[in-house]
Amino acid sequence: MDLRQLRYFSVLAAHQHFGRAAAVLHIAQPALSRQIQLLESELGVRLVERHSRGASLTSEGELLLERATFLLRYTDQIKVDIMDMQATPRGPVALGLPPALASVMVPPLARVLRERYPAVRLRVVESFSPALCDGLEQGAVDVAVLSGPIAARPLIHTEPLLAERICAIARADDARLPAGSVSVSELQSVPLILAGLEKSGVRLALERATAAVDVQLNGVVEVESATVAAQLVRDGLGWTVHFASAVQREIATGELRAVPIEGLVLARYLAHAVTRPPSTATVSLMTVVCETAQSLIESGRWPMAEMGAKAGEGEAGQQ
Numbered sequence: 001m002d003l004r005q006l007r008y009f010s011v012l013a014a015h016q017h018f019g020r021a022a023a024v025l026h027i028a029q030p031a032l033s034r035q036i037q038l039l040e041s042e043l044g045v046r047l048v049e050r051h052s053r054g055a056s057l058t059s060e061g062e063l064l065l066e067r068a069t070f071l072l073r074y075t076d077q078i079k080v081d082i083m084d085m086q087a088t089p090r091g092p093v094a095l096g097l098p099p100a101l102a103s104v105m106v107p108p109l110a111r112v113l114r115e116r117y118p119a120v121r122l123r124v125v126e127s128f129s130p131a132l133c134d135g136l137e138q139g140a141v142d143v144a145v146l147s148g149p150i151a152a153r154p155l156i157h158t159e160p161l162l163a164e165r166i167c168a169i170a171r172a173d174d175a176r177l178p179a180g181s182v183s184v185s186e187l188q189s190v191p192l193i194l195a196g197l198e199k200s201g202v203r204l205a206l207e208r209a210t211a212a213v214d215v216q217l218n219g220v221v222e223v224e225s226a227t228v229a230a231q232l233v234r235d236g237l238g239w240t241v242h243f244a245s246a247v248q249r250e251i252a253t254g255e256l257r258a259v260p261i262e263g264l265v266l267a268r269y270l271a272h273a274v275t276r277p278p279s280t281a282t283v284s285l286m287t288v289v290c291e292t293a294q295s296l297i298e299s300g301r302w303p304m305a306e307m308g309a310k311a312g313e314g315e316a317g318q319q
Helices: 003-015 018-025 029-043 059-084 099-116 129-138 185-189 201-212 226-234 244-252 280-298
Strands: 048-051 054-057 091-097 120-126 143-147 156-171 191-195 218-223 239-243 256-273 305-307
Touching (some): 003 029, 003 059, 029 059, 091 129, 091 280, 099 120, 099 280, 129 256, 143 280, 156 201, 156 280, 191 226, 201 239, 226 239, 244 256, 256 280
Parallel strands (some): 091 120, 091 143
Antiparallel strands (some): 048 054, 156 239, 156 256, 156 305
16 A cells, blocks of 8 residues: 555545546556555455446545644645745645634634735635544644533643634624623523534533523524524524624614623633644644734624633643
């Protein structure tokens, strides 16, 4: 087994057709078939099911693709790292962010990254923390901002980035929402649109807080997107629980209000995998992420958030 065979296999997996994959690789189709057969012979399993429509991966092929993708990406990074020793940061770098956070961070971050490191190619992956952790471990994501509470993973290193207060969000004309703050117990009296992924991030923090005071919430709708939750709140279906930063536009236009929930704070962590050394592009990206967060908080564009060690209070980070 060699890197060339793994590259051939990954291209075949992407196109699921020997003819198209051979054309992309600029080799003859019989030569591609021979290399795949050699892989199958060496591993002692069938990697590809050949059929009239092309080719599809077996379960063994899916596993090889996962491992090969990581290895090929790591190999490509070695080349970039060696070149980086004599040059400025360059090459692709993938940043993973929770969906509600991407709209806050990406525009200013991408602008700074482009101005400071024009040879770095940023790719943004939007997903919830469990999927971002998987991406870090598999090599598909280089840096991620994770939302606590998070379970420790030995292959991921995290550092506290900031802490953000979780808010009750309602229509601006909803008299039930007080001006100062609300307690967890007060949430049980209103219909709620539960936003986010169950047992992750905001939802997990809310579940733990309500369990601690024996409160049953009146969840009328469950959605993953904070944007959809905000729309339902505007339509009068109830309140939602999320970050003020996720509904800044609606707050600015006077459609919604957000007040903090007493004692409910979510930590944000900056994370990268420990299985591969970060490239100079990755290190540069992490620096820009921290600078961007600091700038957004200081300018008031990231409300109810605070940088520094307090982000980790009350939650165990991963090492």
